[in-house]
Structures are given as C-alpha cells and as structure tokens.
Amino acid sequence: MAERVRTHASDASGRAAIHLAGWILAAAPAAATMWLVIAIWQRSDSSPLIWSWPWVPSLNVDLAFRLDGLSQLFALIITGVGSLIYLYSGGYLHRGEQPARYFLFLTVFMLAMLGLVLAENLITLLIFWELTSICSFLLIGHYHQRPAARSAAVQSLIVTSLGGQALLAAIILLHQVTDSLSMSDILTSGDVLRQDHRYTTILALILLAAATKSAQFPFHFWLPNAMEAPTPISAYLHSATMVTAGIYLLARFHPVLGETALWHDTVTSLCVITMLLGVWLAWRSDDLKRLLAYATIAGLAMMIFLLGLGTELAIQAALVYLVAHAAYKGTLFLVAGMVDHQAGSRSISQLRGLWRRMPLTAASAVLAALSMAGLPPALGFQGKEKFYEAAHQSPRLAIVFSTVAVLTGIGLVLAAGLAAVRPFFGSLPRGPDRIHEAGVTMLIGPVVLALLGVAMGIWHQPVADKLIAPATTTVVAHQVNVKLELWSGSAAILGLSVVSLAVGIAAYSVRAPLLRVTSWLRVLERVGPERWFTLASSGLEPSAAVITRTLQNGRLRFYVMMNPIVFVLAVGAVIVSDWDWSTVVGWPDIRLYEAILAVVILVGASRVVHAPTRLAAVIGLGVVGYGVALVFAMFGAPDVAMTQLAVETLVVILFVLVLYRLPHPRQLSSTWARIRDGSLAMAAGAIVTLLILGVTATQQPSRVAPFFREHALQEAHGRNIVNVILVDFRALDTFGEVTVLALAALGILALLRLPEGAQENR
Amino acid sequence: MRSLVLQTAVRYLLPMLMLFSVYLLLRGHDSPGGGFVGGLAAGAAMALYALAMGPERAGNVLRIDPRLLLGAGLSLVIASGMTGMALGHPFLTGIWTHLEIPIAGELGSPLLFDLGVYLVVLGIITVIVLTLAED
Numbered sequence: 001m002a003e004r005v006r007t008h009a010s011d012a013s014g015r016a017a018i019h020l021a022g023w024i025l026a027a028a029p030a031a032a033t034m035w036l037v038i039a040i041w042q043r044s045d046s047s048p049l050i051w052s053w054p055w056v057p058s059l060n061v062d063l064a065f066r067l068d069g070l071s072q073l074f075a076l077i078i079t080g081v082g083s084l085i086y087l088y089s090g091g092y093l094h095r096g097e098q099p100a101r102y103f104l105f106l107t108v109f110m111l112a113m114l115g116l117v118l119a120e121n122l123i124t125l126l127i128f129w130e131l132t133s134i135c136s137f138l139l140i141g142h143y144h145q146r147p148a149a150r151s152a153a154v155q156s157l158i159v160t161s162l163g164g165q166a167l168l169a170a171i172i173l174l175h176q177v178t179d180s181l182s183m184s185d186i187l188t189s190g191d192v193l194r195q196d197h198r199y200t201t202i203l204a205l206i207l208l209a210a211a212t213k214s215a216q217f218p219f220h221f222w223l224p225n226a227m228e229a230p231t232p233i234s235a236y237l238h239s240a241t242m243v244t245a246g247i248y249l250l251a252r253f254h255p256v257l258g259e260t261a262l263w264h265d266t267v268t269s270l271c272v273i274t275m276l277l278g279v280w281l282a283w284r285s286d287d288l289k290r291l292l293a294y295a296t297i298a299g300l301a302m303m304i305f306l307l308g309l310g311t312e313l314a315i316q317a318a319l320v321y322l323v324a325h326a327a328y329k330g331t332l333f334l335v336a337g338m339v340d341h342q343a344g345s346r347s348i349s350q351l352r353g354l355w356r357r358m359p360l361t362a363a364s365a366v367l368a369a370l371s372m373a374g375l376p377p378a379l380g381f382q383g384k385e386k387f388y389e390a391a392h393q394s395p396r397l398a399i400v401f402s403t404v405a406v407l408t409g410i411g412l413v414l415a416a417g418l419a420a421v422r423p424f425f426g427s428l429p430r431g432p433d434r435i436h437e438a439g440v441t442m443l444i445g446p447v448v449l450a451l452l453g454v455a456m457g458i459w460h461q462p463v464a465d466k467l468i469a470p471a472t473t474t475v476v477a478h479q480v481n482v483k484l485e486l487w488s489g490s491a492a493i494l495g496l497s498v499v500s501l502a503v504g505i506a507a508y509s510v511r512a513p514l515l516r517v518t519s520w521l522r523v524l525e526r527v528g529p530e531r532w533f534t535l536a537s538s539g540l541e542p543s544a545a546v547i548t549r550t551l552q553n554g555r556l557r558f559y560v561m562m563n564p565i566v567f568v569l570a571v572g573a574v575i576v577s578d579w580d581w582s583t584v585v586g587w588p589d590i591r592l593y594e595a596i597l598a599v600v601i602l603v604g605a606s607r608v609v610h611a612p613t614r615l616a617a618v619i620g621l622g623v624v625g626y627g628v629a630l631v632f633a634m635f636g637a638p639d640v641a642m643t644q645l646a647v648e649t650l651v652v653i654l655f656v657l658v659l660y661r662l663p664h665p666r667q668l669s670s671t672w673a674r675i676r677d678g679s680l681a682m683a684a685g686a687i688v689t690l691l692i693l694g695v696t697a698t699q700q701p702s703r704v705a706p707f708f709r710e711h712a713l714q715e716a717h718g719r720n721i722v723n724v725i726l727v728d729f730r731a732l733d734t735f736g737e738v739t740v741l742a743l744a745a746l747g748i749l750a751l752l753r754l755p756e757g758a759q760e761n762r
Numbered sequence: 763m764r765s766l767v768l769q770t771a772v773r774y775l776l777p778m779l780m781l782f783s784v785y786l787l788l789r790g791h792d793s794p795g796g797g798f799v800g801g802l803a804a805g806a807a808m809a810l811y812a813l814a815m816g817p818e819r820a821g822n823v824l825r826i827d828p829r830l831l832l833g834a835g836l837s838l839v840i841a842s843g844m845t846g847m848a849l850g851h852p853f854l855t856g857i858w859t860h861l862e863i864p865i866a867g868e869l870g871s872p873l874l875f876d877l878g879v880y881l882v883v884l885g886i887i888t889v890i891v892l893t894l895a896e897d
Contacts, residue, residue, distance in 0.1 A: 638794040642786075646802035650887060653809045657894040717858055717868050718791035726796065727872040727879070731854045734875075735839055738882040742832040745886040749829070752893045 014095035019441050022090015025103055029110060030083035036076050039067075040466050048474075050120055050184070060181050064120035069470025073319065074117035074248055076467070077326045078241050082110045084445035085236040088334055091442035092232055092341060102142055102230070109135035113241050117248055122171045122181045129167055129209075132242050133160040139237060140229040149228035155533065156222040163212030163219075167249075170205035173198050183252075187477075190256035203257050206249060207266060214246030214300045217274040221530035223297055224281075227289040231337025232445075234289060239296045239329040244322060247300065250307045251318070255477040258310050264396075267308025272404050274301035279411020283507070284515065288336040288346040288419060292329065295372070295415040298408055299325045302387060309394055309401075312472065316482050317386030319471045323463065324371055324379040327453035331368035332419050334446040335361055338438045339423055348418055353428035357435045360443055362424040364450035369420030371453040373413040373504065374497065379457040382484045384409060388496045406500050413504025414511070421508075460484040561677070564684040571687050579694070594634070601627035609678045614668065618655040622648055639722040765814070772814040776823070779807035787880050788866040788873075797876035801883025808884070809891045817895040820888075828892060831885030838878030845871040 048068035055063040067075070089106065093099045112131035119125035134157070141153030175181055177196045178189045186193075193199055210216070215223035226238050237243070250267070257263060278298025285291040299321070306318035338361050340346045343354060355362035371380030388409070391401040437443070456463045464482040472480045507514065525531070604623030611617035625648035632641035669677075708721045708729070718724040726734050783804035790796030812820035821828075846855030858870040866873055 639796065639799065642794055642799045643802065646799060646806055649806050650802065650809060653806070653813065654890065654894065657891065716856055716872070717870060718872075720790060720792055720794065720796070723790045723796040723876070724872075726798070727791075727875045728856050731843070731856075731872070731875060734879065735843065735854070738839060738879055739836060741886055742836055742882050745832060745889045746829070749889055749893055752890075 018093055018095065018099045019090040019439075021099065021103060022087050022441060025107065026083040026086035026090075028083075029079040029086065032079040033076065033083060036072060036079060040072055040076070040470075048184070052120065055121075055124075059123075061123045062121045062182070063124055064182070065115070065118040065124075066120035066183060067118060069472070069474035070248070070251055071117045073323070073467050073471040074241075074244070075114055077244075077323065078110060078113050078117065081236060081240045081326060081330050081449070084330075084334075084448055085232045087441050088235075088337070088445040089230070089232045091439050092230065092337060097230075098142070102139070105135050105138045105142075106233070106236075109139065109237065109242070113245070116245055120183045122174065122183065122186070125183075126164070126167055126171055129213075129245065130161070130164045132237075132245060133157060133164055133213075136160065136226070136237050136242055139233045140226045142230050142233070143228065146228065148225075152222070152225035152228040155537075156226050158537070159212050159219050159222045159533075163209040163246075166205040166208035166212075170202050170209065173202045173205070177202075187255055190477075193256050194260055199257070199260075200262065203262060203266070206253055206257065207270070210246030210249045210304065211270065212246075213249070214243050214304065215297050216246070216270060216301060216304065217277055218529035218532075220274060220277065220297045221528065221533065224285075224290045224293040225530075227287070227293050231289065231333060231340065234293070235330045235333030235337070238293065239333055240326040243296065243300055244303075244326075247303050247307065247318070247322065250304060251315075251471075251475045254307060254310065254315070254475050258307070264308055264310060268305055268397075268401070271301040271305035271308060272401075274298070275305060275404060275408045276411075279408055279415065282411060282415040283418065283511065284518075286348050288339065288348060288351075288423070289333070291348065291415060291419055292332055292336060295412060295419070296325075296329055298411060299329065302408060306387065306390055307475075309390055311390060311393070311395075312476055312480060313386065313393065314390035315475045316468060316472050316480070317383060317390045319468050319475070320379065320386055320464075320484065321383035323456065323467065324383040324453060327449050327456070328368040328371035328378070328380055331364055331446045331449040331453065332372070334442075334449070335365045335368070336419070338442055338446070341442070342438055343435050348422055351423035352426040353424070354435065355424040356428055358424075358437045360437060360447060364443075364446040365420035365424060367450035367454050368446075369416040371457070372416035372420070373501065374409060375501070377457045378454050379460065379463070380453065381457060382460060384412075385493055385497065388493050389490065392490075392493060392496070402496065406496050409497070409500035410504045410507065413501055414507045417504070417508040418511070561680065564680050568680065568683045568687060571691070572683070575687065575690060579690075597627055597630055597634075601631075605681075609674055609681075611668070613664070614659050614662065615656075617668070618652060618659065621655075622652050625651070637722075639720065764816075768814040772811050776807055776811050779810070780804055783807065783880075785865065787876060790876060791872065792867055797879030798883055800876075801880040802887070804880070804884045805887025805891070808888050812891055812895050817892045820895075821892055824888065828885050828888035831881050831888065835878045835881030835883075835885055838881065839875055840878075842871045842874035842878060845874070 048066045048071075050064065050066045052062050052064035055061045085106070086103075089099075089102065093102060109132060112128045112135060115128035116125060116132060119128055137153045137157035140156055141149050143149045144153075171181070174186055174193070177193055177198055178186050180186060180189075193202070212219045223238060223243065227234055229238065275298050278294050278296075278301055282291050282294035282298065285294060303318040303321055303325070306314040306321070336346060338358065339351060339354065342358065343351060345351055367378070371378035374381050374384030388402070388405050391405040392398060394401050461484065464484040468484070469480055469482040472482060601624050604620050604627060607620035607623070608617050611620055625644065629641045629644035629648060632638075632644055708725060711729075712718055712721045712724040716724040716728040718728070783800045785800075786795035786803055787797055787800030788795075790800065808820060808824065811823060815823075843854040845857050847853050849855075849857060851857075854875075856870055856872050858868055861869040863869050
C-alpha cells in the first residue's frame with residue numbers, strides 16, 4: 001500500500017489512541033470467548049440453549065437465539081479471532097484512515113455475525129445474514145478514495161445480496177412447508193421437507209445463498225477483489241468468519257435437507273469445480289493477499305464438499321478443517337498485512353529473506369503454513385487426513401473424489417510455500433534497511449493464532465470432545481464421538497498425504513517455468529464469470545436509461561394518460577374475460593334530483609372536452625367536481641363531500657394561479673387529441689360504472705362496516721367512523737400519507753423555486 | 763387583480779374561516795370534520811387572502827415560514843404516536859384522558875394526531891399557493 005499515509009512523529013498521540021481503542025474493544029469479545037470456553041467445558045448435555053424475546057409476534061418473528069454444538073463452534077471462532085483482530089487493527093490503522101468508522105463497522109459486523117450463527121428464528125437469521133453483507137460492503141470500501149476498492153465493494157454487495165434474496169425466498173418456502181419460522185421446528189421436520197415437491201427449489205435457493213456468501217463457483221470472483229479491504233478485515237471477514245456463513249447455513253440445514261441424492265450430487269460437483277479452480281488460480285497469483293483469497297476459496301470449497309458427502313466422517317472432517325482453516329488462514333492474512341505494512345509490498349516475486357528482519361512474523365507464518373500444507377503436528381494435518389479419508393471412503397465416485405482431494409492438497413502445499421516460505425527465506429534484497437518487526441499489538445494476533453493452530457493439533461482430544469463432537473452431533477442429528485489422531489491407521493491415506501506433499505514441493509520448485517508454459521491460459525480470464533458480471537452490470541445502466549427515458553419522459557399529459565390507459569386495459573380485460581353479467585340486474589331506482597345532478601355533471605364534462613380556453617376547461621372541471629361532491633353528500637358521506645368541496649375549490653384556485661403564467665395558444669389541442677382523450681375518459685367511466693353496478697348487485701354484506709360501527713365508539717371513543725379510521729384504526733396509513741404529502745410539497749417548492757436556467761428539461 | 767371589495771371582505775373572512783377550520787378540526791371525532799378537512803378549509807382561507815392581498819401580506823399574516831408547518835405537523839403526528847409507546851403500548855395506540863373538553867369531546871392523543879394532519883395540510887397548501895402566487 002504505497003499510498004498509505006506515512007506516520008509522522010506528530011501523530012504519535014493519535015496512534016496511541018488507536019492502539020488503546022484496539023485493546024479496549026478487544027476486551028468484550030475476549031470476555032465472550034472466555035465465557036463460551038467455560039460454558040462449553042462445564043456443559044455435559046447436548047440440548048440447545050434457547051433465548052427468545054417476542055419481536056413481531058403477529059408474524060411469528062422472534063428475536064430468538066440458540067446455542068448448540070454447531071453455533072458454539074462458530075461463535076467461539078467469531079469472538080476468539082475477533083478479539084485478536086481488534087488488537088491487530090489498533091496497530092494497523094493510521095490516524096488518517098478513519099479508525100472510528102472502521103471500528104464501528106467491525107463491531108457491527110461482529111455482532112451481526114454472532115447473531116447469524118446464533119439465530120433461532122429464520123427471520124432473525126436473514127436479517128443478520130444481510131447485515132453481514134452490508135458490513136462487508138462498507139469494510140471492503142474502507143479506502144473509499146480508491147476506485148478499485150469502491151467497485152470491489154459494490155461487486156461483493158451485489159453478489160452476496162443476490163444470495164440474501166435467495167435465502168429470503170428459501171425461508172418463505174420453508175415457512176410454507178413447515179408452517180413455522182423457528183429453527184427448532186424446522187429441524188424436526190426433515191422428512192416432511194424432503195418429500196415436499198418444493199424441496200428442490202428450497203435446496204437450490206439455500207445452495208445459491210451459501211455459494212454467493214462462501215464465494216463458490218461461479219460466484220467466486222468477488223472474494224479476490226474484496227482484498228481491497230484493510231488486511232485485518234480480509235483475515236476476519238473474508239477468511240475466518242463471514243465467508244464461512246455459507247458453510248454454517250449448509251451445516252445447519254443438513255439434518256433436514258441433506259442425505260438425498262440431489263444434495264449429494266449438486267453440492268459435491270459444484271465444490272469439486274471450485275476446489276480445483278481455487279488452487280489453480282492461487283499458485284498463479286503474485287499478490288500475497290489474492291493468493292490467500294484463492295486458497296480460501298479452495299478451503300471453503302473443501303468444507304462444503306465434505307458437507308455434500310454427508311457421511312459422519314466427512315462432517316467431522318469439515319468441522320475440524322473449519323477450525324484449522326480459521327487459525328491458519330487468519331494467521332497468514334495477518335502476516336501478509338504485517339509484511340505489507342512493514343516492507344511496503346505484497347508481491348511474491350519481490351519479497352525475499354524477511355525472516356532476518358521479522359523473525360516472529362516468519363515463525364508464525366511457518367507454523368500456519370504447516371497447518372495449511374497439512375503437516376503434523378498442526379491441526380490442519382488431522383483436518384486434511386480426515387478429508388482424504390472421507391473422499392476415499394465415499395460411497396460413490398471414490399476414485400474421482402480422492403484424485404480431486406489430492407490435487408487440492410497439492411495446491412495447498414504449493415500455496416503454503418508461496419505465502420509463508422517464499423517471502424521470508426532466501427537472500428534479503430539490498431535496499432533501505434528500515435524494515436523491522438511490527439509492534440507488539442500487531443504481533444499478538446498472528447502469533448497466538450499460529451500457536452493455537454499447532455497446539456490444537458498436539459492436544460487434539462479436548463478439541464475433538466468439546467468442540468467437534470457436539471458440532472458434528474448437531475449436523476448429523478445423532479450422538480457422535482470424535483477421535484482425532486496423528487496416525488489414522490490407514491497406509492493408503494498416509495500415502496496420499498506423502499504424494500501430495502512431494503508433488504507440492506516439486507511444483508513449488510518449478511513454479512517459474514510452469515508459469516511461463518501455462519501463460520497462454522490467461523485467455524480464460526476473459527470468459528470467466530467475472531466477465532459475465534461486468535457485462536451484466538455495464539449493460540444495466542444504458543438499459544435503465546432507455547426505460548427511464550421512455551416511461552419518465554417528463555410530459556405531464558403522458559403521465560396522466562397512462563393512468564386511465566392501464567386501468568382500462570387491466571380492469572377491462574378482467575371484465576371482458578370473466579365477468580358474470582347476470583349479476584348486473586339493472587339500474588336501481590333513480591330519483592329525479594339524482595338524474596338532474598347526473599345531467600349537470602355530464603354537461604360539465606362535455607364542456608371540458610369542448611373548451612376553447614384553459615379557463616373554460618377548469619370551470620368545466622369544477623362543475624364536475626362539485627357535482628361529485630353533491631353525490632357524496634346525497635349518499636351519506638358528508639366527510640368525503642366536505643373534503644371534495646374544499647379540494648375542488650383549492651384546485652380551481654391553483655389552476656388559476658398556474659394558468660395565469662402559461663402562454664395562450666390559439667388552439668389548446670388538436671381535434672384528434674380531443675377525440676382520443678374523450679374516448680379514453682369515456683372508456684374509463686364505463687368501466688367504473690360497470691364495476692359499481694357489479695359491486696352493488698352482489699348480495700354479500702360487508703364485514704368491514706359493521707366492525708367499525710361496533711368498535712369506533714367503544715375502542716376509539718369517536719362517533720365519526722371516517723375520522724376514527726383515519727386517526728386511530730388506520731393511523732399508520734395516515735401517518736405515511738401526510739409524510740408523503742409533506743415531501744411532495746417540498747418537491748413542488750424545489751421545482752417552483754428552480755432558477756430559470758436550470759429548467760432545461762421542461 | 764386587486765379588488766377593494768375582496769380586500770375589505772377578506773379581513774373579516776380570514777379570522778372567521780380560521781375559526782371555522784379549527785371548529786371542523788375539533789368536532790371531527792364525533793361529527794363530520796377532522797384534521798384533513800380543517801386543514802383544507804384553513805388552506806383555502808389562506809389562498810383567498812393571498813389572492814386578495816398578494817402573497818407577501820399573506821406570508822406576513824401567517825408570521826412563520828409555511829415550511830415550518832410541515833415539520834411541526836409531522837412532529838405532532840409522531841409525538842401522538844410516541845405517547846402510546848411511552849406508556850408501553852405499540853406505536854400509535856390511542857391514549858385517552860377521560861377529560862371532556864367542549865366541541866372535541868374526550869381529550870386524547872388522536873386529537874394531537876389530527877392537529878398534526880391539520881398543520882401538514884395547511885402547510886402544503888400555503889407553501890404551494892404562496893410560491894405560485896409569487897412574482
């Protein structure tokens with residue numbers, strides 16, 4: 001990040017404040033982590049803990065949370081890694097980089113992510129799901145001066161909110177099938193769901209949501225671009241937590257949607273593509289962060305693939321790998337951030353020999369790389385062994401899956417070498433000797449995470465018993481015991497590990513010639529999904545402009561005409577196609593004065609059509625309006641009649657004020673236009689007449705009127721039902737209407753006060 | 763189009779019409795009337811005054827910027843809704859005091875709501891009419 005603001009001695013106090021903020025903010029998630037660890041250690045039964053507060057009781061929406069095996073594992077990662085990220089960010093951010101905003105969004109994200117994995121109500125889940133997308137958007141665009149950061153932020157928002165829409169649709173369908181929004185109810189209705197004809201749609205929507213969030217093919221492209229975010233954000237959101245939300249979703253719904261051939265086939269085949277694509281793109285990258293992002297895509301695909309396999313072993317493997325991945329990928333991102341921060345470069349081809357200057361950073365990177373490459377004693381080793389074993393023992397396509405697994409393993413070994421060995425070893429290039437270890441606040445995060453990754457691998461049994469076993473139990477919905485061991489007992493699996501390590505190291509040593517040989521494959525980038533996205537989004541603006549120019553052409557007459565045209569066509573079509581003409585029994589009794597009033601209104605209307613000047617037309621309209629007001633008065637609606645009278649008066653005044661300023665052409669409009677407008681008006685009038693005749697002919701009494709008649713005085717203390725409805729029963733509607741009216745008045749004011757020169761679009 | 767007759771008449775008409783509009787507002791809960799019609803009547807009175815006396819004098823007789831009426835009206839509407847919330851009910855629940863006042867009947871938060879509607883409607887008409895009648 002060359003354009004980073006250089007630190008000056010003058011803002012030393014500012015830096016100290018940011019450091020302090022990091023420490024203080026880290027305290028809350030650290031306390032939450034401690035609480036979770038203690039709670040997990042002390043609990044023996046596996047029944048979920050549920051907290052629930054009514055939120056929108058009338059819609060069955062509760063602010064409800066559940067802590068079970070799966071959510072406690074995710075919550076522990078979120079709070080644990082989160083506290084380290086706060087510390088690291090305190091050292092990483094400079095004063096000019098809006099640390100307050102950054103910490104605010106980070107905190108909102110952490111809470112939203114916790115809410116997501118703890119949600120017991122599906123609507124709660126959706127809201128937190130969308131909140132994480134929004135926070136990710138804001139944080140990717142943190143350096144908003146950079147166009148690349150802005151477009152990456154928008155891209156990630158569009159892709160992930162597509163998934164959010166899919167999740168909403170899936171939730172609606174789940175609610176339709178199970179008649180509940182509560183996770184506990186849905187988790188017990190697996191058989192109903194799997195046999196329902198909507199199962200395929202639900203599964204497809206859930207998969208779409210998971211694939212966009214977890215950056216799976218063909219939606220993988222947003223994740224490498226999201227590397228525009230500050231590095232602690234990449235470490236936290238885009239490797240350890242937010243991108244695992246898709247995995248959480250699939251694991252959560254595995255008991256009810258999984259264990260079918262459809263689940264198995266679609267999930268595994270999509271992830272096979274993503275795994276290979278991820279490792280392929282990873283080793284070709286030169287940017288440290290992009291390389292890690294591609295490796296993350298492959299790692300996430302591995303976990304989802306294992307969920308797709310769905311055997312007990314595979315689920316265990318996915319969850320072990322989730323923990324291992326959070327630790328090693330978090331470390332490597334933080335290391336990349338420190339290298340960038342201290343050495344000013346993220347280019348793999350330029351960085352060399354940094355261990356002499358940054359020994360602790362190098363040590364953390366190597367420990368994390370052990371885990372990533374799947375070497376003992378790191379936890380990544382057990383994860384990878386289980387991954388190979390699960391692929392090897394797959395009931396179907398075991399050979400294909402094992403091959404893909406080994407290829408992915410090779411790719412990860414290669415990527416681990418590039419990310420953690422390459423920048424630190426070899427000879428340090430000559431140059432300014434200013435590179436040195438980052439401060440202690442930044443070092444704590446990567447060192448702790450790297451040590452954890454190895455420690456969990458050595459003392460693996462507590463991890464297996466207390467974290468993996470309860471989580472697996474939740475996902476497979478029956479009691480499971482998990483054993484992690486350094487030696488899986490199968491020579492075949494060990495053989496696969498040795499092969500992938502050997503080939504990975506070999507590939508590492510011949511990377512440069514390999515890159516040259518395969519450079520022509522860059523052509524593929526032009527046809528990849530990112531290209532589709534760019535095409536679609538760049539096509540959006542011109543087509544939106546065309547539609548807007550057509551529909552919003554600024555001619556008032558056109559707008560006024562569109563209203564009755566749509567009304568005549570839409571309602572007229574229904575009337576013509578399925579109208580029961582027998583219900584229209586004929587005209588009810590008409591009194592003389594009613595007939596006279598009708599004639600007056602008709603004469604007024606015909607005057608409007610024939611009016612020679614605007615003023616005459618306005619007067620004609622006034623006659624129609626007052627006539628209609630009288631109709632209201634005759635048929636027992638004094639309130640409406642009064643309002644109509646007042647409105648008519650005001651309309652005439654407003655018209656006169658406006659007409660006063662308009663030019664006076666000799667002919668207002670052509671005869672053809674008058675015939676067109678007149679016939680349109682008559683058609684609309686005819687349809688309204690038919691509707692009224694139809695409505696008054698039906699015998700069913702209204703249920704609304706008696707309700708208001710009964711309750712108006714009792715509950716709203718008023719005898720005028722119209723007003724009681726306006727200010728009490730439907731007060732929220734009135735509230736909306738007056739708000740709209742006030743805004744419209746401000747709009748009119750703005751239009752009228754525009755300086756003459758600015759009105760070119762008239 | 764200044765007319766002496768209209769100018770003289772409107773001086774007496776404006777207070778009476780305004781009184782009438784408030785009367786409409788207050789009686790609305792039990793008989794025909796209400797904030798909307800009241801606001802329209804008051805707005806019509808202002809429009810009449812503006813036609814007779816010109817927009818500047820109409821603005822002076824109002825004494826405040828008509829845009830303030832919009833904000834004040836919306837705030838009253840929200841305040842009426844919050845009264846219920848403050849007492850632990852959902853937003854916009856009607857709160858009644860058992861206090862009888864003339865014309866309006868029982869005093870309660872819906873009257874506040876209606877007053878807000880009245881002010882918004884009056885504000886809209888005044889904003890539009892005064893701006894249109896300018897220059």
